[in-house]
Amino acid sequence: MATEVHNGDKVNGGSKAVTFSALKPQLFVEAPKAADAVQFYKAAFGAEEGVRVMHPKRKADQELPLVLSAELKLGSSAFLVSDLTDDSSAPVKTVGSGTVFCLETDDVEAAVAKAVAAGAVSEGEIAEGEGACCGGRVGKVKDPYGIVWLICAPAKKCADAEA
Amino acid sequence: MATEVHNGDKVNGGSKAVTFSALKPQLFVEAPKAADAVQFYKAAFGAEEGVRVMHPKRKADQELPLVLSAELKLGSSAFLVSDLTDDSSAPVKTVGSGTVFCLETDDVEAAVAKAVAAGAVSEGEIAEGEGACCGGRVGKVKDPYGIVWLICAPAKKCADAEA
Numbered sequence: 001m002a003t004e005v006h007n008g009d010k011v012n013g014g015s016k017a018v019t020f021s022a023l024k025p026q027l028f029v030e031a032p033k034a035a036d037a038v039q040f041y042k043a044a045f046g047a048e049e050g051v052r053v054m055h056p057k058r059k060a061d062q063e064l065p066l067v068l069s070a071e072l073k074l075g076s077s078a079f080l081v082s083d084l085t086d087d088s089s090a091p092v093k094t095v096g097s098g099t100v101f102c103l104e105t106d107d108v109e110a111a112v113a114k115a116v117a118a119g120a121v122s123e124g125e126i127a128e129g130e131g132a133c134c135g136g137r138v139g140k141v142k143d144p145y146g147i148v149w150l151i152c153a154p155a156k157k158c159a160d161a162e163a
Numbered sequence: 164m165a166t167e168v169h170n171g172d173k174v175n176g177g178s179k180a181v182t183f184s185a186l187k188p189q190l191f192v193e194a195p196k197a198a199d200a201v202q203f204y205k206a207a208f209g210a211e212e213g214v215r216v217m218h219p220k221r222k223a224d225q226e227l228p229l230v231l232s233a234e235l236k237l238g239s240s241a242f243l244v245s246d247l248t249d250d251s252s253a254p255v256k257t258v259g260s261g262t263v264f265c266l267e268t269d270d271v272e273a274a275v276a277k278a279v280a281a282g283a284v285s286e287g288e289i290a291e292g293e294g295a296c297c298g299g300r301v302g303k304v305k306d307p308y309g310i311v312w313l314i315c316a317p318a319k320k321c322a323d324a325e326a
Binding site: 018030037074075079099118 | 185187188200206239266
């Protein structure tokens with residue numbers, strides 16, 4: 001068993017100021033229903049559609065291109081809708097209550113380090129992202145309560161599209 | 164099978180303007196860990212605590228008072244953390260990936276009607292709420308993708324506490 005350090009102020013990265021600009025829930029639906037779900041949320045809640053990113057890989061037998069992430073805005077908040085794929089790197093493996101939370105920040109490394117120092121478990125390496133974070137860097141941590149958080153630095157093109 | 168009407172503009176309630184001020188994910192954790200979870204999110208993400216509402220009912224054999232809803236703010240967003248109880252009216256029955264989404268609006272009836280017109284299923288009656296919505300009125304709908312949405316009109320005391 002590894003020794004865990006739970007005091008965020010005393011470990012590497014933990015004392016660095018980390019701020020998040022937004023929290024966006026990412027809802028996974030059975031593929032290829034994400035496009036339908038986006039239409040539903042627009043009709044049901046008056047959500048306004050923002051950036052939509054399609055899945056870069058497309059199976060030969062797959063008729064519809066899959067939605068990697070479609071952003072919907074509701075008041076001051078936003079959420080993301082995604083097709084659940086069988087991609088092994090997908091943060092959610094089952095449909096339905098599958099939700100992850102995307103936290104946007106400028107410093108992914110420091111944010112992941114602070115979360116780990118507080119007791120979260122880092123999952124995988126920080127990667128150049130695709131999808132939810134509009135191509136920016138993405139780290140993933142699971143908290144002690146089983147909830148998966150993506151820590152993202154949105155790429156420039158995302159910020160532009162939202163401006 | 165009941166006939167469903169999917170055009171929100173042509174049914175009762177569907178044509179009324181409905182606006183939401185915010186979307187707040189409500190995360191359920193195994194009771195009584197919500198208080199710990201709040202501390203974790205403050206340490207891990209720098210979340211700032213807002214309104215906390217305790218569970219009004221308390222079992223004799225229950226040592227700790229349960230958290231009905233604790234609000235945490237992150238940037239422009241907010242989320243709620245709650246102890247999962249065995250209350251039959253609880254919107255989530257299992258821990259872990261159990262999440263519901265709270266939508267805040269001034270007109271719960273119109274918002275529920277619009278969602279139902281678009282294809283959601285209303286669950287239960289609109290009730291004078293407790294907990295997540297700070298005592299305001301609460302409606303509940305499940306969307307075609309299995310996700311539960313609480314449609315809430317926060318009570319005055321909530322707005323005051325957040326001001």
